[in-house]
Amino acid sequence: MRKKVIAIIADGEKVNNIENILNDVDVIIAADGGANICRICEVTPDYIIGDLDSIILENIKFFSKSKFVEVSEQSTTDLPKAISYALKLNPTKIKIIAAFGKRTDHTIANILIFQNYDELIPLEVYDNFGVMNFYPPGKHYIALQSGQTISFFSITPIENLSLEGFKYPVIDTDYSNNFIGISNVAIDKNCSIKFNRGKLISYKIVV
Numbered sequence: 001m002r003k004k005v006i007a008i009i010a011d012g013e014k015v016n017n018i019e020n021i022l023n024d025v026d027v028i029i030a031a032d033g034g035a036n037i038c039r040i041c042e043v044t045p046d047y048i049i050g051d052l053d054s055i056i057l058e059n060i061k062f063f064s065k066s067k068f069v070e071v072s073e074q075s076t077t078d079l080p081k082a083i084s085y086a087l088k089l090n091p092t093k094i095k096i097i098a099a100f101g102k103r104t105d106h107t108i109a110n111i112l113i114f115q116n117y118d119e120l121i122p123l124e125v126y127d128n129f130g131v132m133n134f135y136p137p138g139k140h141y142i143a144l145q146s147g148q149t150i151s152f153f154s155i156t157p158i159e160n161l162s163l164e165g166f167k168y169p170v171i172d173t174d175y176s177n178n179f180i181g182i183s184n185v186a187i188d189k190n191c192s193i194k195f196n197r198g199k200l201i202s203y204k205i206v207v
Helices: 018-024 034-041 057-063 078-087 104-115
Strands: 005-009 027-031 047-050 067-070 093-097 123-126 130-135 138-142 149-154 158-164 170-175 179-185 191-195 200-205
Touching (some): 005 018, 005 034, 018 034, 027 078, 078 104, 158 179
Parallel strands (some): 047 067
Antiparallel strands (some): 149 179
């Protein structure tokens, strides 16, 4: 059975290489104002989801083939509404594009939304410099090129963290508040991370 990849285009800073990111995508969702980015990038979303108050009116006519799904409740922003809808489509991966930039409060909120995302379906979050991933406890292998830069963070405590195959390794170390590992470098094709409790965030530079 073919894997289903869903992309969600948010209303942050436009991502320049969007056509490459969408190359393997089966379904495209615009989170409300993300439709304006779709218009600029000449992308037709399958769905436009949210309270629909951020779409530039003159752009609506370009989305006659898109399905509009209005979710008017105000307890969440449009991005988690789009993620909830995407999960109903049984994806194997969700790519999120243009979730950062513009207002800092929205950027922080989105990172916390992703941090609290407990589904087993992988999230990949793209901006103009790289891609962010989120890891639950366990051991994970990361595909990197030798010399590629990657940063690691944890917002909450993390236990027994190991980073192997990197210029700056970590071996079985606990961090009681959070972990900040900026600009590490892959020195081995078999890079791995391992930890027992918490959630680790990576940000891989791809430009």
